[in-house]
Amino acid sequence: MKKKKKYSNQLDAAEIIKRKIRDDAVISSIGEGLIVIVDVDKGGKIDYVNRAFEEITGWTSKEVLNKSIIKILPREDKRGNAVAFKERIITKVLGGQKVVADLSEPFYYFRKDKSKFPVSSVINPITLNKKIVGAVETFRDISKEKESDIAKTEFASLVSHQLRTPFATINWYIELLLSEDIGSLNKKQLEYLNEIYQASQRMVSLINVLLSISRIEMGITEFEKKSVNVVALAKTIINEEKLKIKDKNLEIKETYGKNIPKLMVDPKQLTIILQNLFSNAIKYSLKKGKIDFKIKHQGSNLIISIADSGIGIPENDQKNIFNRFFRGNNAKEKEPEGIGLGLYILKAVVKIMKGQVSFKSKINKGTTFYVTIPIKNGLNKKKERN
Amino acid sequence: MKTQKKIGLILEDEKPLWEVIKSSCEKNGFETITARSVNQGLEYLKKGVKIDFVWLDHYLYGKENGLDFVTKLKQKGSAWKNLPIFVVSNTVSPEKIQIYLKLGVKKCYTKVDFKLDEIVTDIKKSLK
Numbered sequence: 001m002k003k004k005k006k007y008s009n010q011l012d013a014a015e016i017i018k019r020k021i022r023d024d025a026v027i028s029s030i031g032e033g034l035i036v037i038v039d040v041d042k043g044g045k046i047d048y049v050n051r052a053f054e055e056i057t058g059w060t061s062k063e064v065l066n067k068s069i070i071k072i073l074p075r076e077d078k079r080g081n082a083v084a085f086k087e088r089i090i091t092k093v094l095g096g097q098k099v100v101a102d103l104s105e106p107f108y109y110f111r112k113d114k115s116k117f118p119v120s121s122v123i124n125p126i127t128l129n130k131k132i133v134g135a136v137e138t139f140r141d142i143s144k145e146k147e148s149d150i151a152k153t154e155f156a157s158l159v160s161h162q163l164r165t166p167f168a169t170i171n172w173y174i175e176l177l178l179s180e181d182i183g184s185l186n187k188k189q190l191e192y193l194n195e196i197y198q199a200s201q202r203m204v205s206l207i208n209v210l211l212s213i214s215r216i217e218m219g220i221t222e223f224e225k226k227s228v229n230v231v232a233l234a235k236t237i238i239n240e241e242k243l244k245i246k247d248k249n250l251e252i253k254e255t256y257g258k259n260i261p262k263l264m265v266d267p268k269q270l271t272i273i274l275q276n277l278f279s280n281a282i283k284y285s286l287k288k289g290k291i292d293f294k295i296k297h298q299g300s301n302l303i304i305s306i307a308d309s310g311i312g313i314p315e316n317d318q319k320n321i322f323n324r325f326f327r328g329n330n331a332k333e334k335e336p337e338g339i340g341l342g343l344y345i346l347k348a349v350v351k352i353m354k355g356q357v358s359f360k361s362k363i364n365k366g367t368t369f370y371v372t373i374p375i376k377n378g379l380n381k382k383k384e385r386n
Numbered sequence: 387m388k389t390q391k392k393i394g395l396i397l398e399d400e401k402p403l404w405e406v407i408k409s410s411c412e413k414n415g416f417e418t419i420t421a422r423s424v425n426q427g428l429e430y431l432k433k434g435v436k437i438d439f440v441w442l443d444h445y446l447y448g449k450e451n452g453l454d455f456v457t458k459l460k461q462k463g464s465a466w467k468n469l470p471i472f473v474v475s476n477t478v479s480p481e482k483i484q485i486y487l488k489l490g491v492k493k494c495y496t497k498v499d500f501k502l503d504e505i506v507t508d509i510k511k512s513l514k
Contacts, residue, residue: 157477158445161445161476164476164497164498165400165476165497167498168400168403168498169403169406171498171501172497172502176409176410176502179503181413207498
């Protein structure tokens, strides 16, 4: 019996060792740097690091064990200021705060050789018997991603400059000629110059649209959050469209709910949404048609809707209307000049705002678009990971 | 007594635009000096040419750009720290605009979004 128990214990021990070897191999193979921190009261001591940590930082496991995390891996923000231990996310996690890795604010760690690198990290608490006994952080060096982001931004900037500059030259010289400051023009000359000017403006609009798309698709759209009065913005856009509204003798009904809160959003992005909605409603409305525009506050969302009594979207086309360059046949017939990017951009921008866009439509009866934007996080630049 | 005309330094790499910018500035009562690069622009200032404002494009001839020019003008001890600078460019990046504004430029305009006369009239208003 004793022999059997000793043999059984030996098997258990062997199994434990086998599992430990396997676990060590797994942790060792993780591609991201891994640090286990304990003793937060004593400034956070390193209890374990994996092979990737050694490769990324240049420190060996032996050199860092039981050392203070502040001394081994000091942290700096994007402005070059040292981040105090109590401000570090790992300290907050050890203090019981929910895990958050803030990816919107780049920060930096330092290698053994004092060179710094941008980092993306995730921190989880280690709990034992419902008590937080430490934390584990996984991180990776995102230098290449940051370089790629910078390259993309510079590329978009250069392309926008190179494409737009010739049109600035064309437009400004035409304006100078049209002003007749340097000599009078006859009726035909004025007419022809105006045609050139309009065509040039259309090209500029097209370039702007294509650049917006490329920035969205490259993921380099930048935001400038401001407190925006959506109702006031909508009224401005309606005012800008008044000539086209008058041309078609359209009836516009505006309904604004009570207590519409301001949105913390990029006003340019919201302008794109409203401009696209109105532009389409007006374009595809027939003469003497009706447009019903509403903004209301519903729960934690703002709902913008616009209903026209225009040509509608054929059922076969409805699944494609948010696709790039798609235009239904009836739309092409009504408005030959469109390029089919407005709704694509609208949807992309609404998505960035963590909102939703939907519609209902019937051919020759009209279309209603609904845009829902969350009020609290109208624009959330922070990415959260668990 | 004749009022002295204000002089604008037009730092713009596109030579075709010089003529039309000059024309609009003169219509609005300004005189202009044109330059294509940061070095050329700084040379005029260092020679003591009386400049009352700068029209600054972002992408310029040579290695340096508009940001480099502004940084040099705004550095500590610079004699031209308070010279009004108006950035007129086709660069869209809101981030770059923020950097320019933080460095102390007066305003930023995107060329294709404005008529030329609108920009010059606005600059004239800002200088009053």
